[in-house]
Amino acid sequence: MKITSKGQVTIPQAVRERARLLPHSEVSFEVLPNGDVLLRAVKSAASxxxxxxxxxxxxxxxxxxxxxxxxxxxxxxxxxxx
Structure with missing residues (x-):
């Protein structure tokens, strides 16, 4: 998987489904001490x-x-x- 020139990457469908990420879901990124990047779904208060x-x-x-x-x-x- 490659990052585009705009810094974008496509999250594979199987991963989105397993993580229950829907269109317009908010996510956060955390860089771990070993350099790995952790993507998390942001739990926001429902409107x-x-x-x-x-x-x-x-x-x-x-x-x-x-x-x-x-x-x-x-x-x-x-x-x-x-």
């Missing part, structure tokens, strides 16, 4: 929108949503308001 999508993921066909109109679903998705 309110991301948290809402995570709560809703896989629930579109759930029976609890069958009789919900779009306004009720949006209220559920946004969660309790302060």
């Amino acid at each position: 309110p929108v991301r948290r809402a999508f995570e709560r809703a993921r896989g629930s579109a066909n759930a029976t609890g949503f069958k009789d919900m109109d779009s306004d009720a679903f949006m209220q559920w998705l946004r969660g309790p308001q302060p």
Whole structure:
């Protein structure tokens, strides 16, 4: 694998999948005392929108949503308001 003239490198798909790196994931680099470079996924606080999508993921066909109109679903998705 080569570094481009812009300093870019492609992370192989198998590595991205195993490390759960998605497009736009943030990563950090650390140079170890022996000169090896460690790439880490940055665990950032999820935005309110991301948290809402995570709560809703896989629930579109759930029976609890069958009789919900779009306004009720949006209220559920946004969660309790302060």
